[in-house]
Amino acid sequence: MTTPEQEQQMLHAKLNMETSQIAWSELLRFFAGGHVIVVSNDLDLVDVAARFSIDDTAAVQQWLSDGKIARATDEQARAWLEPDALLWTVVARPWVLVQENKPA
Template sequence: MNPEQEKLLYAKINLETAQIPWKELERFFAGGRIISVDDSVDMIRVAQLMAADDVKAVSDMLEKKEIGKVTDSQARIWSASDALLWAVVVKPWILVQQRKS
């Protein structure tokens, strides 16, 4: 992918990103389709790498625990607090991020 294509994909993903209540995502969590992105990481960049099927970069992020499947305990916390998360779909996954600031 050339730099211009990368910029266009980033912009497209950015437009598809929105805030959503955790309660609306719970059924996808039950299906194992939710990936949590640490708030120190650019979620749009993660989505871009996943969309481009960059296995090495995604594997590196998994290893560094920058991304990972949402745990049961995290899901309970988000459910109890009625959390509002940033989310974007990269089929078959939904990336979510709880921003602290």
């Protein structure tokens, strides 16, 4: 029997393995469907995906109200389209969470 802590660790490991850099052009259909969520660089993308996966409404609502996560805007989509930007991406169905490369 696994403990809640072990389950959380397994979820984080699974999501971490599913995280990759994807070109914006590959994400356009999800953007068109309103399913792309932009995650602030000061949050851990995998942790945010885990919170989405377990329906941690309190954390998600807090991030929304703090402006730490938001649906991708048309302006962001245009900015990413020309250079076909690579974004860190992970799926937390039905959402596709994206994060720009963190500055060095």
